[in-house]
Amino acid sequence: MIDINELRTFVEERLKDTEYFLTDLKITPANEITVEIDSMSPGDIEKCVELTRAIEEAFDRDVEDYELEVGTAGLTSPLKVRRQYDKYIGRDLEVLTTDGRKLHGMLRSADDDGIILTVEQKVKKEGQKKPVVEQVDTAIPFALIKKAVYDLKF
Numbered sequence: 001m002i003d004i005n006e007l008r009t010f011v012e013e014r015l016k017d018t019e020y021f022l023t024d025l026k027i028t029p030a031n032e033i034t035v036e037i038d039s040m041s042p043g044d045i046e047k048c049v050e051l052t053r054a055i056e057e058a059f060d061r062d063v064e065d066y067e068l069e070v071g072t073a074g075l076t077s078p079l080k081v082r083r084q085y086d087k088y089i090g091r092d093l094e095v096l097t098t099d100g101r102k103l104h105g106m107l108r109s110a111d112d113d114g115i116i117l118t119v120e121q122k123v124k125k126e127g128q129k130k131p132v133v134e135q136v137d138t139a140i141p142f143a144l145i146k147k148a149v150y151d152l153k154f
Helices: 004-015 045-058 082-087
Strands: 020-027 032-039 067-072 092-097 102-110 114-123 132-141 145-150
Touching (some): 004 020, 004 045, 032 045, 032 082, 045 067, 082 102, 092 114, 102 132
Parallel strands (some): 032 067
Antiparallel strands (some): 020 032, 092 102, 092 145, 102 114, 114 132
């Protein structure tokens, strides 16, 4: 079986000085390898083909038989690495948290600790009978994010 750490290092090295970055890497017990990459601009099939060829040259199929799939993170794919959050700043996300909350809002910022999501929230102002809807910045640490996806609206 191909060593996942060796493959991860190889892929990250190949992407090092490009706009692309690794978002996911899986190897099943049946030696089925899935490599998912992303970039700050729309994905390019040519980069996937180039990376596939590089992996096949470096990891000889005669030595180790494997199935390989290289693709880009889709618009509906969950965000998995920090750089993907940077890509979606200013856009709407749906965030599920480990404490059971489901938040919809605009991604205001991301840093090494987590994200700031601007959500609509009902706030009761002093002296008013009815609550009003306001935009509220909510800090969410990465440790609390169970799943975050681009919030597609039609």
